[in-house]
Amino acid sequence: MLSLCEWLEHTGLVSTIAETGWMYATVSVIHYFTLFVLVGTIVLVDLRILGVAARSQSVAQIAEALFPWTWTALGLALLSGFIMFATDAGDYYPDKIFRIKMTVILLAVVFAVIVKRNVPEWDRAPVISTGAKLVAFVSLALWVGAILAGVEIAAISGLG
Amino acid sequence: MHLLFEFCQWLEQTSTGTAIRESLWLFPIIETIHIFGIISLVGSTSILDLRLMGLTFREEPVSKLAKRFLPWAWAGFVVQVVTGLLLFSSEATKMVGNAGFQYKMLMILVAGLNAFVFHSIAYQSVGKWDRDPVAPLSARIAGLLSILLWFGIVAAGRWIAYV
Numbered sequence: 584m585l586s587l588c589e590w591l592e593h594t595g596l597v598s599t600i601a602e603t604g605w606m607y608a609t610v611s612v613i614h615y616f617t618l619f620v621l622v623g624t625i626v627l628v629d630l631r632i633l634g635v636a637a638r639s640q641s642v643a644q645i646a647e648a649l650f651p652w653t654w655t656a657l658g659l660a661l662l663s664g665f666i667m668f669a670t671d672a673g674d675y676y677p678d679k680i681f682r683i684k685m686t687v688i689l690l691a692v693v694f695a696v697i698v699k700r701n702v703p704e705w706d707r708a709p710v711i712s713t714g715a716k717l718v719a720f721v722s723l724a725l726w727v728g729a730i731l732a733g734v735e736i737a738a739i740s741g742l743g
Numbered sequence: 744m745h746l747l748f749e750f751c752q753w754l755e756q757t758s759t760g761t762a763i764r765e766s767l768w769l770f771p772i773i774e775t776i777h778i779f780g781i782i783s784l785v786g787s788t789s790i791l792d793l794r795l796m797g798l799t800f801r802e803e804p805v806s807k808l809a810k811r812f813l814p815w816a817w818a819g820f821v822v823q824v825v826t827g828l829l830l831f832s833s834e835a836t837k838m839v840g841n842a843g844f845q846y847k848m849l850m851i852l853v854a855g856l857n858a859f860v861f862h863s864i865a866y867q868s869v870g871k872w873d874r875d876p877v878a879p880l881s882a883r884i885a886g887l888l889s890i891l892l893w894f895g896i897v898a899a900g901r902w903i904a905y906v
Binding site for chain 2: 604607608611612615616619622623626727730731734735737738739
């Protein structure tokens with residue numbers, strides 16, 4: 584796995600991006616923007632389920648309007664994130680905080696799927712159940728954790 | 744300029760600045776809050792900007808959207824100022840000379856000015872065009888400027904780490 588990472592790091596396009604300051608910074612900015620859309624939309628759905636935001640609209644209305652943005656942004660964030668990972672794969676791969684971040688994101692995406700699949704049912708219920716609220720809260724907390732871990736990779740491990 | 748630098752030196756040496764700089768967790772935690780603040784601020788202003796340009800929520804009155812989203816924008820802005828100041832205090836002397844940071848501050852100033860001019864001129868007559876799918880030219884320009892500036896501000900913020 585580590586040798587695969589080393590190989591990835593030295594492929595033509597990846598090393599060009601790594602060595603060209605503005606290219607790497609541009610990928611990083613794209614990662615930043617896409618994660619805003621990703622986290623912003625999913626958190627809004629979570630807050631709606633928790634009854635904090637957008638109470639004038641139904642859970643289903645909010646979810647239908649926002650989830651397409653969530654998935655698009657997730658795709659772009661994964662792509663830009665993968666490019667950033669590739670430029671320094673040998674160092675990222677064994678990094679503890681990077682692994683924590685990946686695990687948290689995986690869990691967060693699983694929770695996003697759970698929310699998405701349950702929205703029709705939650706929408707029909709007269710009152711949003713505590714279980715639904717708990718799922719929304721965990722989803723929200725996981726995204727906070729994902730961003731914190733992302734920032735910590737730079738702060739503790741000095742990567743990125 | 745000399746005075747500004749001295750102020751930054753003092754700020755860095757305050758117990759707040761020192762604590763944030765020396766802790767492995769404080770800076771990232773504040774930065775995480777800063778990121779959520781951006782989402783709230785830029786997300787809600789962008790929706791209003793897109794509405795002014797006639798690109799989204801065309802059937803909703805502008806004033807209704809403003810009433811709904813401006814509180815989020817202001818809440819986000821307050822969070823940004825507080826967390827931004829805290830982050831700045833931890834490395835003020837480094838930041839003040841950073842080109843990314845300088846452009847970011849300049850653009851925030853222009854974005855604020857743009858919002859102020861929009862509110863005191865074009866928005867005063869909102870009653871006349873509240874339900875128009877596309878706002879008048881001056882409002883569209885303000886919306887376009889605003890969205891470009893905020894995206895620029897976020898990009899410059901990220902760029903701070905690379906210059």
